[in-house]
Amino acid sequence: MTEYDDRRPTTGGLTAAIVASAAVGVLAVGVALYGPPGLGALGFGTAEPAPSGASAPAVSAPAYATEEYGRRLLAHTAELLGQDQPNPGLRYINSRLNCGSCHLATGTEPGTLTLLQTDEHYPRFSGRAGGMTDIEDRINECMQRSMNGRLLPMDSPEMFAMASYLRSLGTQYQAMGASSLKAKEPAPFKTPVRAAEVAMGQLVYSTRCGICHGSDGLGLLATEDPGQGYLFPPLWGSDSFNNGAGMHRVLTAARFIKARMPLGEPTLTDGEAFDVAAFINSKPRPEMTDLERDYPDKSAKPIDNPYGPYADDFPLEQHRFGSFQPIDEYYKALKKK
């Protein structure tokens, strides 16, 4: 086993430079994000490749496939499952995001994209898959789309560890007091009654987002070694989520951005969040194949699904950027019939 170095960049010179040059509040954010340095320097990185065969995970999972390994996989996905991972068998993702880039604090933050209640959401019907899905299937949806990667085998230690971690959050959630569950979020996003304006979004981006995510949107690496992933993740480009990801839907992105961004200071209006989400999602990113197979029942597609085919005649552009009220009303009327 090689030593796995925790890369938390709380004391790195690069981080210090960013913190010094960025707005007040970034320092606090950095500490909240990355915690005290040196936490959990466990030995990982040379895990055995997934055992083949269809034995049940509970039987085949090795001792290291713990909830804690699962948490680390969500926190350091780029490093542990990315293209620079020393063990080729573990190179599952092509982006350089972490699950925690979107599921803040590895899903333990209450509110938008929390994973605290995931356990109670499954099994459930998925319109996108056209069938019943379990936590493991949902993890793989984010693996293929949000992480632009490939499927984790159901019996792999990594799948077992991540699913165990997510299930353990259910217990953690129940143990949390009502006061700590009150999400520190602004009022929920309300869809503006107009199409999103990409040019306005660019303006929001340059004043409120570029300082961390970069004026080119390509993020800021944690260290000079790309294998360690990003301090501020990319919002488009080859290391970002692909066009089949939930974050590529403008309403999903706007909801997240209004609730969470700018990180530590989420003060955008609905209009600003809407426009900047459209701007980000107008930029190039990796493309997923076979997207036309999603949603076997096309009328189950979310109205802001950014790729066809659709069960309606609204133009693609309107599904991508709005206005959404006419599409919404069309489907509501259809359901009444």
Ligand code: HEC
């Ligand atoms: C680019 C952002 C992004 C990244 C990175 C990401 N996800 Fe997600 N994830 C989402 C979005 C968006 C949803 C859908 C939320 C919704 O349906 O409202 C989601 C949903 C989920 C759900 C379902 C939650 C529930 O309660 O139903 C799970 C589980 C999940 N993600 C796990 C992961 C794991 C594990 C990783 C890393 C391998 C990951 N995600 C990476 C954006 C992301």
Ligand code: HEC
């Ligand atoms: C203070 C620095 C900072 C600012 C300013 C900021 N972000 Fe972020 N953003 C982050 C960090 C850090 C993450 C990843 C969270 C983590 O790793 O815990 C993130 C994650 C994201 C993600 C999900 C991950 C991804 O790469 O797609 C999106 C989308 C996003 N930010 C959009 C925005 C937008 C839009 C703005 C401007 C309105 C903005 N951010 C401003 C620091 C910032």
